[in-house]
Amino acid sequence: MNTRRFRELVIGSIVVGGLAIGSVELSAHHSFAAFDMSKEQTITGVVSRFDWTNPHTFIWVDVTNEKGVVETWAIEGMSPNYLGRRGWSKNSVKPGDKITVSIRPLKEGKTGGMFIRAQIGDRVLMPTGAPTDER
Amino acid sequence: MRHSARLLSATLLFAVVGPPEGGHYVRALHYVRTLHAQQNFVPKKPTDADWAAVAKLPDFTGVWEATFGGGGRGGRGRAGGAPAFPAGPQLTPAYIEKRRANQAKGAEDSQAANCLPPGMPGIMGQPYPMEFLLTPGLVTIVIEAYSQVRHIYTDGRPLPGDPDPKFFGTSIGRWENGTLVAETVGFSPATDLVANTPHSDKMKIVERFTLADPDTMTIETTVTDPEALTAPYTTTRTLRRHRAWTIAEYICEENNRNSVDQNGKAGINIKK
Helix, strand or coil, X not given: CCHHHXXXXXXXXXXXXXXXXXXXXXXXCCCCCCECCCCCEEXXXXXXXXXXXXXXXXXXXXXXXXXXXXXXXXXXXXXXXHHHCCCCCCCCCCCCCEEEEEEEEEHHHCCEEEEEXXXXXXXXXXXXXXXXXXX | CHHHHHHHHHHHHHHHHCCCCHHHHHHHHHHHHHXXXXXXXXXXXXXXXXXXXXXXXXXXXXXXXXXXXCCCCCCCCCHHHCCCCCCCCCECHHHXXXXXXXXXXXXXXXXXXXXXXXXXXXXXXXXXXXXXEEECCEEEEEECHHHEEEEEECCCCCCCCXXXXXXXXXXXXXXXXXXXXXXXXXXXXXXXXXXXXXXXCCCEEEEEEEEEECCEEEEEEEEECCCCECCCEEEEEEEEEECCCCCCCCCHHHCCCEEECCCCCEEECCCC
16 A cells, blocks of 8 residues: 555545534535434435536436426535535536435425435445545 | 825825824824835835745645635644644633624524625635745735635735724734744624624734645634633644645635525525
8 A cells, every 4th residue: 555545545534534524514605504404315316407516516306206296306515616626527417317315405395405425326426525636 | 106195295284284282193193104104015026036035935835725624613633632623712701792692693694605705714714725825025825715815915014003904804924934924903893703703803813824744734823802802712723735736716606595684594595
């Protein structure tokens, strides 16, 4: 194991160990007041748009509810600046992708939430991690 | 030129109507001297020697990001067993009351949700990188969060005696054995000392920027405020250099769907 790889591993462990601090990062631009932080909800649908924009990314997902009606869900994620240094790109999510997303849902039953993690095919998307050196 | 005119008119006024009495005279003289010191400070054209001197300064070049996610809550890191979140500032009774009153309002969010950037010291604790530019007589910090810039003048100019209130204040700096020591005064009342806690117009911030090793910078920040604090409030942040990174734009209004209203109620717009 070379020094750099070791360093990345060490930094990675620190970041994983500091996940509680990760919540501080997300609070930089706004609070969690709009979200129900006590709940985790998983939705599955088809991506209609991916906003690779500041101050937050948004994944727009068409979800068919139990009544067979298609609802539009808005999933807020970290910024392109932050995610772009952690392995994401504007092409990480594409219209037409079948996606399963875990979220902290919006309060008052609104169809949206804050991104926790997602799966597209066999790809897992996480919002945090050690920053890469290449960017 | 405008400054010269004001200085001249103040001098002429004294000559025609005579100097104001006692304390007024001292204040008027102080005003004229302050004008002279800050507004008329014209940096010299940098010489080859000035540029060569920059090359001998510690290498702050490149893009740096706080470790442990930035924080902005005074994380001291874990070195030496120091707590990750040290005790907050020691407030005077009057400012404990102000903080309590702010907390009692129960605002769900701050104006940052409406894209208003935080001021000092909060802007230095964002989970985004910053870039240091060293030129003769000046250190420029390009802050990615909210696309902001700070200027720390190291050309020998004095701190302003009666500064206009600014989000980032007005900064001067000097180099002490490889450490950049920046002093900043004159902060907007729109900025907080820490969350929910205002500062007085006498707040002063001293930052010490040091290379702990070639790619690690520490920033020790000490806030003093004779009205708000009973003791200096010091926090230390550690940053790591990322040579390959560039500062990205951060236009908060590009697609901001978060908000907070006048009553402190947080909102989010999910209209596609």
